[in-house]
Amino acid sequence: MEKEGRISCSSYEIGERADILDTKVRKDLSSFGQFGIAGRGYKIKNLKKKIEEIIGKDSIWKIAVIGVGNLGTALLKYPGFKEECCKIVLAFDSDPQKIGKIIDSVPIYDIESIEREIRKNNLKIGIIATPSEEAQNVVNRLIKSGIKALLNFAPVSLSVPDDIKIIDIDLTARLEALAYYLTHK
């Protein structure tokens, strides 16, 4: 909405775009504070800033991508990551052809140096874009190096200690959800 040049909006409009009810928008926001004006709605710029504060976007999170195959490369070039709080600063791969190269100003390091580089740069977030077979091993090494949160694209279930947050992006499961929908009306 900000990009559309708008100044303010109602919870109803937010809900319309997020496909949820206005009342849920307000309830959810209310657990963090009061950001709107009765009868007028929310100032878009202000609300965005408040949400960024809530999420923790004021601090910039530096991220490592492990695995520079097709998916890893796509992530390095993903425009959504350019302007936001989360910046990919390091990539790792085991392929000598790739090591040393730079993609979109992100240097690709040898996966053997993963512990050293993660620790040196004090990274806390890692993205797993390796083949499934290597994912668990990479995760173990990342955690040993101080990584606290993971985004996993490998279609396997990874085991991590309780204090490590892991979010799985299981594309096959998502497509299966669509197939389920089509099969059942």
Added chain:
Amino acid sequence: MEKEGRISCSSYEIGERADILDTKVRKDLSSFGQFGIAGRGYKIKNLKKKIEEIIGKDSIWKIAVIGVGNLGTALLKYPGFKEECCKIVLAFDSDPQKIGKIIDSVPIYDIESIEREIRKNNLKIGIIATPSEEAQNVVNRLIKSGIKALLNFAPVSLSVPDDIKIIDIDLTARLEALAYYLTHK
């Protein structure tokens, strides 16, 4: 577990891997039928087959990818899609350099032929891997051509009629969720 050579497993073990309680595994399965044996658990092969039936994997869903950039290419080569029910059979792009090429046995067509090809092949599922600016336009054309379900990678909210199912993969939002976790202990 099947790949590990195992024959049967308990709901507790499934829950452990999916990070949910055993009781939830059983409750969820129970809405579709009784697949286990008291005291013995589930036959892995049998349970897998039953779940595939539930999801609708017996029929093979042919899928189109729109946008053959880095992400689109990664999807065409994604190993998770090879062995499963969902097979990518067509890709579209507007770049003359790409049109006519074949990636992993998937032919890339001119985006201008999208309506014709989707209809001719009777496709029902589409994956949006275009730049954000073009996503809504592409979606409109897909729906006009008979597409009923969409997986959207463009970081924009797309509007579709009520009878069309759309699942958004918002990578930025996922990273923000990790940032939120790290900020709040």
Added chain:
DNA sequence: ATAATATTGTGTTTTTTTTCACAATAATTG
């Protein structure tokens, strides 16, 4: 054959999430 163990399926309870309902507030119209 009996006891001990493992584990399912499900009715009930608890917890969480979502929705409703409405008083309060701000702006606009007549």
Added chain:
DNA sequence: CAATTATTGTGAAAAAAAACACAATATTAT
């Protein structure tokens, strides 16, 4: 300035999801 309209924030109600508790059943051990 009173009435009307738009819209928030929130307590209460309703709905949905998750967890509990346990009878039933299958296997293994003694």
